[in-house]
Amino acid sequence: MKILRDHAILGAVAVFLIAFPFLIALLDGQSIGAMLAGQSGNSKFYQGLLIEIFILAIFAISYDLLFGITGLLSFGHAMFFSVGAYTAGIALKSLKLPLPETLVLVVFAGVAQALLFSIVLPRVKGITFALVTLGFASVFHIVIMSHELNDWAGGDVGLQNIPKPALLDPANQRLTFYFVALALMLLVYLFYRRFVDSPTGRVCSAIRENEHRAQMLGFNTFYFKLAALIVSGITAALGGALHALYQPIVSPTSASLGYTVNALLIILIGGVGTLSGALVGAAAFRLLQFYLDKLFGESSSFILGVVYVALVLFLPYGIIGTWRAKKLEWRAAWQARWRAWSAARPRGK
Amino acid sequence: MTTIIGTIRKNRTQTITLAALILSFLLAIQGMETGDWIITILRGLSVAAVTFLVASGFSLIFGLMDVLNLAHGTLFMIGAYVGWTAYVRPDTLLDLATPAALFFAGLLLLPLWDRWLSRVRLAPQAARGLPWLALALGVGALAFGFARYPITGWDVTVYDKSPVVFGVQLDLGQLDLPAPAIVGAEQLGVSMLCLFAGGGLIALGLTLLESRNRIAAATTRVPWRALLLALGLALGGLALFAWNDALTAFLVAAGTTWRFLIAVIVATLVGAGLGALMESTLIRPLYTRPIYQLMLTLGLGVIGREVVIALWGRTQMQMPKPALFNTIGQGCPAQTIFDALANQCSTISFMGSRIRTYNEIFIFIVGVIVLIVVWLLLQRTRIGMIIRAGVQDRAMVEALGINVRQVFTFVFALGVGLAALGGVLAGPSMGVSDDMGESLLLSALIALAIGGLTSFPGAAAGSLLVGLLQQFIVKYGQIGIALPFLEQPFKPTPPLVPASTLLLMVIILLALPNGLFGRKE
């Protein structure tokens, strides 16, 4: 019953998101044909905004698996994303590989950095792990900006002029790109749900609650943390590849601490360890950023800071987390109200 | 002797790491000429001192309360801006002192409300809404009163009147303060009353909020001490207002050295006040959900920075060095420190290189003094004892009947005060800009990771390593390192400065996961 309801919500959201470009086009008075042909307009613009949200959501959900589910606090998660983006960009541009081979390479890069992070896992825990991963990511950030790698990575400007595959060109084939990004996000979400509910995922949750107890139960926690790292690494790298395909430029800031902090903020806004919180949080985060910038211009970051503080105070466990905690309470309150109302209503015909 | 060997054997990794560090330090010195490495070490010590001021506060807060205060960099920067204001614009400082005194006098009515509330029984509905109403009214009254109070400041939008210009003017010795704003007596009275009432209403709101969580009645003695203090503050504020012009003239005439001292004190106190305010209002409800503290402190950091940009503008400002360290003329560069003090020299010549008295000597000395004072506070006082115990086991300290909440507020105030002190000290050497806090927070974090996150001596050692390493890399960037198998000397590029400290951190953490001085948990 519960599974059905969960998926009902997901299904409704998916249907809405599939219909969304067409709805906007209709509202805007743009013909569906023109929209399908990728002509500019509100629909194309909002598709672009949503694509950014999908990519952010993929990035954030991979962070949620690591931090929210397994309890590994990493301050270097942006590197997972950035390596994916740079690998895809360099493979397409400098190595002139076709897209499928590029994606294989991206997956390998994701696994490779998960292995790199896992080397330090047995040595350092908690906040120290976070700082070591921050060290890795910052070194990568600095290396990618260095002059020596200018021809490959584009220095501190970033990687530009990545050749886009004709079928997935965000300029001409925006709608296709939109559906691909949406599909990837939904697939990632469903896979993560399955992973978290699987025995492996349960052990990961147990590690977050109390690693010592998980060890006492006979689990070698290292392998489970490694599994979470690898899944998370591949997902983030794929998100990064999508980013490289979509954006005109891959900036080295995508490896900076600020980018990791974005992922952290997204899952805090959505609700830590809820998975769906990452999707909701990504939407809330990007839309807040976008509309606050539009409305307040210069002072938008001030308002954003105020919003963060307000969220912490009034949505104590993020959107999804607070919703889950209060759902029963609210439902009971509404039922009581409904009963009182129906009791007060005169009966009979 | 045997005990030494025993200690070494027990801490083998520590010993090897320390030996490796000392060895690489000696190697780094070997590659330079004497004058070069002396100046590099001095610069490193100065950077270390500023880093230490930020890192030690951060580590105290993290150690006792497990709060990673990501706003610490912003608070460092705010310290610099507040210090700049007290230093360059003494008239603004004095104008602001009166409203602040009146507001705090109002806040001090808190125990009086407490007493009153213990006699009144509120209906549950009233208890829910009333505190917020009082708080909103208080903030409203405060804003209303403050907007009507005459403050001579600057105008960010007009170039002639922007803070940048006043900084340059002071540097050239031709500071030209604008005429004080004048308002009618009636408006002034209303404004002062509103400021006082605002403080009182906010205190009422806080008392009401607090009383919801309390079960038994509090003590009901008349809080004479708080009331007297409130009266004193209010009268002091009024006196400051009455003698505003005379005091301004006095401060301007007192010269930059004295004003710098005042700036340091004001910035530290403002930082401590901000810290206490942050802890007691926003951080306190979040001790049960530590992760959200990250979001809160991040948000506060952003807000602080934006407020600073709105008030002082976006550009970098000059904070001229105080006169004591700023003369070039006769007898300078000095030969000894005493000569330098006598002639107020900006530099000392030593082994063929020029050492700046402010940057390389004064900052370092202040850092050492702070190190000693805080160390004594931790080791010799009761509150220090409670802090050391609380870092290990907060629950047990509470179970001994010690009000840890007061200790938390104190430590937050202390930590943020130290960061603000670092900010105002760094002002004259680094320049005052809105992004000065970020890179320093990262350096401080690295220093703490190296030294051991919650260890006070660790914060000092880590800062020392980070400062020295940074300056050596910078120096080698100028003169180049002669490496084997390379024709040209290798010159580290600027990005390698942060990269090197990060690498050092990763290496040390992998060798010693708890840092050099950290304890195994």
Place this chain on the structure above:
Amino acid sequence: MDNLLQVRDAHTFIGQFHILQGVTVNVPQGAITALLGRNGAGKTTTLKTILGLTPPRQGQVIFDGQEIQGRHTFDISALGIGFVPDYRAIFRDLTVAENLQIAERKQGDLARRQELIFGLFPDLKRLIKLRGTQLSGGQQQMLAIARALVAENKLLLIDEPTEGLAPVLIEQMMKAILQLSAETTVLLVEQNFAVATQLAKYYVIVEEGRTVKSGAMPDLLKDEATIHRYLGAA
């Protein structure tokens, strides 16, 4: 019979886990009451609930005539409750002297109680300058109890004082507890049934977070069925 402390039907949650599901404890004035039960029955949580370290969601805690549930731990403790946790919680960075000083609630508490403390544990006087890290397990246990004696507490909550100690030390510890119970009331959690029976005048048995039986110790000793069922001892 006057009760210094009463816990009435306390329900405590740790995270989502319902640990105490109705614990009722009466601690009569001026005697030792033993809290008995198997591992994980909720004995330590009961002590923490009394102190407010894990506040109860339901039920009452009444100490010296006032309800104290829901107050801050430091307020509760300052009413006159001393706590000796099972993990001893000696402050490692503090010397033995400082570990005692920190427990002062009024200036000069330690000076007043010095005689009593060093009378009970003469060893501590010798160790006064050592740091917490340098003490053995038995010495730490002595210090933990001594620390609870510095302030004038009406009630001591002592959790597993003999756990992991050598038989000689157990005897010394028992003697000390008996001696101090002459002037303070004690609520004692003890796994070692033999120790508990010798020390305590009253008993309370908790099982799976509920109080299942309580009364005077001599009655329990006659009731072999209860002992067998809840304590697993013969």
